[in-house]
Amino acid sequence: MTDMRVSSQKSSPEPQSRAPKRQRGHERVAVLLAAAAKVFLEKGYDAATMTEIAAAANSSIGSLYQFFPTKLLLAEALHIDRLQQLNNGLAELAEGIRGQTAAEIGDAIFTRLGRFIEEYPEFLVLAARRDVPKERKAKSRAELRASITALLKNAEPSVERDIDLLASLVLELLRIIVAAAYDPDGSGDPRLVSELRRMLRKRLEEVTP
Known part of the structure; x- marks a missing residue:
């Protein structure tokens, strides 16, 4: 029984x-x-x-x-909304970057991320949470990578051969910037973003035929 x-x-x-x-x-x-x-x-x-x-x-x-x-559900709803805003912002770049080089597109993505963080500074706090569900994190990364890939497909000359690798590289650099920007102690080096941006431009220039 x-x-x-x-x-x-x-x-x-x-x-x-x-x-x-x-x-x-x-x-x-x-x-x-x-x-x-x-x-x-x-x-x-x-x-x-x-x-x-x-x-x-x-x-x-x-x-x-x-x-x-729960607070987790509230944070998740807000996090998902802000990620959608970021994806929307990247999608808005499509018309303006047609015919640009991959390096110029990379610069445009970095600029849009900076504008996004200024508008939604709480995103840094949300992204730094330790309880972000793994499944949602993977889905969000896939969506952002798809947005970046779509932008790089507009590059002239084409970088189609290396586009998957380049999209992953851009995404990883954006992740590093977001992580570095969330510094409760305020001790982050402000030159980091410029250095990462310069590094990305050089890499994108290398793959341009």
Whole structure:
């Protein structure tokens, strides 16, 4: 009988974010995400509390938990939104870089990343989290790599032969920049981005026929 009781027990389902169904709900979620971005940036992800986020959104803690039962789910929703903004920003480069060399496209990608970080500085905090799900991390990297590959395909002369390697290189350098930019002690060397940018340009120039 004991074995039967144990086997019939079901584990509690993992909490899930609640998708809003009405316009008012979408607006409420947008306010909550903006408040989370503010608190995460000011306090850091680990130190931030759901109570502080609710207060920053002028919302009750119950309303916050209604849409985001845990801080992890809230951070994930915000992280995914910011990654989408980054991908959108890269996609917007497509028209302006047609006919440019691979090195010029690389410069344009670096410039857009810098603009993105200025607009969404909380992204640095989100990217530095230790609890980012591995599956989502892999998916996000694949999406960013695809965006970079699409841009490099516009290069003239073509770098099609090395495009997969180059896209991976650009992605890795962007990751290094994001990691280096998140420096709570403020001791990062400001010359790092310029050096990485110069290194990428040289590499892209080498593969250009």
